[in-house]
Amino acid sequence: MESDTVAALSTPLGKGGIAVIRVSGDRATDILHEIIEPLPVKMTPRKAYHGFVRDPEHSRRIDECVVVFYKAPHSYTGEDAAEISIHSNPFIVEEVLNLIFRRFTTGVRNALPGEFTYRAFKNGKMDLIQAESVNELINANSKYYAHLKFNSLEGRLSRFMEELKELLIDLGVRIETKIEFDEDPSLAEVSIAGRLQEPLKRVDTLLANTRFNDLLDKGLNVVIAGKVNVGKSSLFNTLLMEERSIISATPGTTRDFIREKLYIDGFPVDITDVAGINRGTEDDIEAQGIRRSLQKLASCDAVIFMLDASGPMDNTDQEIYDLIKKKKKLLIANKIDIRAPGVTDTMAACFKEEKIIDVSVKQHRNIDAVTGFLAECAAEARGKEGDFTVNRRQKSLLEELRTVLQTVSRMVEVPSAQVEIIAEEIRRALDIIGQLMGKITPEDILNKIFSEFCVGK
Numbered sequence: 001m002e003s004d005t006v007a008a009l010s011t012p013l014g015k016g017g018i019a020v021i022r023v024s025g026d027r028a029t030d031i032l033h034e035i036i037e038p039l040p041v042k043m044t045p046r047k048a049y050h051g052f053v054r055d056p057e058h059s060r061r062i063d064e065c066v067v068v069f070y071k072a073p074h075s076y077t078g079e080d081a082a083e084i085s086i087h088s089n090p091f092i093v094e095e096v097l098n099l100i101f102r103r104f105t106t107g108v109r110n111a112l113p114g115e116f117t118y119r120a121f122k123n124g125k126m127d128l129i130q131a132e133s134v135n136e137l138i139n140a141n142s143k144y145y146a147h148l149k150f151n152s153l154e155g156r157l158s159r160f161m162e163e164l165k166e167l168l169i170d171l172g173v174r175i176e177t178k179i180e181f182d183e184d185p186s187l188a189e190v191s192i193a194g195r196l197q198e199p200l201k202r203v204d205t206l207l208a209n210t211r212f213n214d215l216l217d218k219g220l221n222v223v224i225a226g227k228v229n230v231g232k233s234s235l236f237n238t239l240l241m242e243e244r245s246i247i248s249a250t251p252g253t254t255r256d257f258i259r260e261k262l263y264i265d266g267f268p269v270d271i272t273d274v275a276g277i278n279r280g281t282e283d284d285i286e287a288q289g290i291r292r293s294l295q296k297l298a299s300c301d302a303v304i305f306m307l308d309a310s311g312p313m314d315n316t317d318q319e320i321y322d323l324i325k326k327k328k329k330l331l332i333a334n335k336i337d338i339r340a341p342g343v344t345d346t347m348a349a350c351f352k353e354e355k356i357i358d359v360s361v362k363q364h365r366n367i368d369a370v371t372g373f374l375a376e377c378a379a380e381a382r383g384k385e386g387d388f389t390v391n392r393r394q395k396s397l398l399e400e401l402r403t404v405l406q407t408v409s410r411m412v413e414v415p416s417a418q419v420e421i422i423a424e425e426i427r428r429a430l431d432i433i434g435q436l437m438g439k440i441t442p443e444d445i446l447n448k449i450f451s452e453f454c455v456g457k
């Protein structure tokens with residue numbers, strides 16, 4: 001099957017300026033000559049040819065096109081390949097693809113999801129980390145995450161892995177040589193532990209940053225919390241600049257939580273408006289809403305905790321504070337336009353360690369403080385971003401690798417350590433790197449990775 005020539009649309013299916021149909025495999029030039037005119041018999045690679053897609057059976061032109069031919073191995077896939085740019089219209093795209101498959105009934109077929117990249121990987125044009133980052137780059141949800149994934153695509157993570165591999169091979173050789181030549185293998189003079197410190201630190205940082213890097217993709221989860229009727233939904237709508245949540249003077253208005261995405265300097269932030277906490281409620285639906293609020297509070301990354309300056313504080317405020325005090329948070333006192341006497345002092349006395357910002361959502365006062373807080377959360381998450389980031393598969397392999405490297409560096413410190421065992425551990429580490437890079441990755445894992453791609457990638 002891998003010897004088949006494959007074709008697929010590589011741009012999104014829809015109406016637009018250009019659609020690119022990619023073709024890869026031995027029969028790429030045959031296909032071009034069959035359906036496109038005029039074309040020279042011998043095409044110059046990487047040259048753009050203007051022409052027309054023509055259906056030879058019906059002697060009819062289907063569309064105008066520009067075609068570029070890439071000679072193996074100098075193509076994305078490493079095979080003979082071509083890109084046919086036509087006008088982007090689903091009917092034209094379908095007609096051109098059908099034409100190809102009708103004229104070539106054997107050995108030419110539709111590309112499977114991710115097959116172009118899979119072929120690039122199989123032909124050594126990129127390693128598995130790079131291949132994975134193609135899909136991750138395409139699906140990135142923020143420019144920051146896209147940048148990190150582009151770094152991986154360019155090979156920064158792969159180079160780090162290569163360097164580590166070289167180092168381990170070198171250490172392995174030293175150790176194995178000792179096995180052969182030294183009757184009483186003492187490892188004292190081989191400073192393996194020292195040489196492993198730097199890569200271990202890098203693996204550690206990479207793993208520690210993964211959570212923050214994930215935020216760059218998934219977005220930071222911020223919940224607006226507080227008692228009933230303090231003005232949470234009002235703030236939510238103000239932040240979104242949209243009448244999204246229902247606002248009313250009746251306590252217990254919001255029941256289902258409502259989540260919306262905001263972009264702060266290109267950084268995705270998910271804001272959630274939840275039911276106000278009201279322990280005294282006898283309404284079953286409201287109680288269900290409150291249970292969801294508590295779940296959202298437990299799992300979020302940061303909280304905007306809203307107090308009500310128009311009335312006295314009570315135990316519920318304290319209870320909410322206790323739930324969130326370990327989280328990244330902003331305390332705001334809303335409704336200062338109708339501030340109750342003495343309430344500011346009570347709040348300050350109650351939350352001594354916190355700064356409480358006076359706000360009036362109604363009069364749009366100090367909303368900047370809230371957006372500033374969101375920007376600060378975003379900047380903090382961004383501050384932890386490294387050169388590259390890892391996905392779940394890479395993370396679990398790196399965790400394994402870290403354990404093995406730790407074992408090795410611990411064992412070499414012990415004078416009585418068995419060199420054979422250390423050598424074995426180094427081989428294990430090399431194995432893990434091989435899996436990371438796709439050198440010895442099982443076929444089912446490869447299938448899973450590439451099946452997550454779209455057709456045409």
Ligand SMILES: Nc1nc2c(ncn2[C@@H]2O[C@H](COP(=O)(O)OP(=O)(O)OP(=O)(O)O)[C@@H](O)[C@H]2O)c(=O)[nH]1
Pocket residue numbers: 226227228229230231232233234235246247248249250251252253254255274275276277334335336337338359360361362363
């Ligand atoms: N005076 C004044 N009223 C406000 C302010 N912010 C909100 N309100 C009013 O307070 C009432 C409750 O507002 P909501 O935004 O629905 O409050 P909530 O916290 O979402 O309420 P629940 O969903 O019931 O928990 C509404 O009548 C708002 O108009 C403010 O800054 N000043």
Ligand SMILES: [Mg+2]
Pocket residue numbers: 232233234245246253254273274275276
């Ligand atoms: Mg509400």
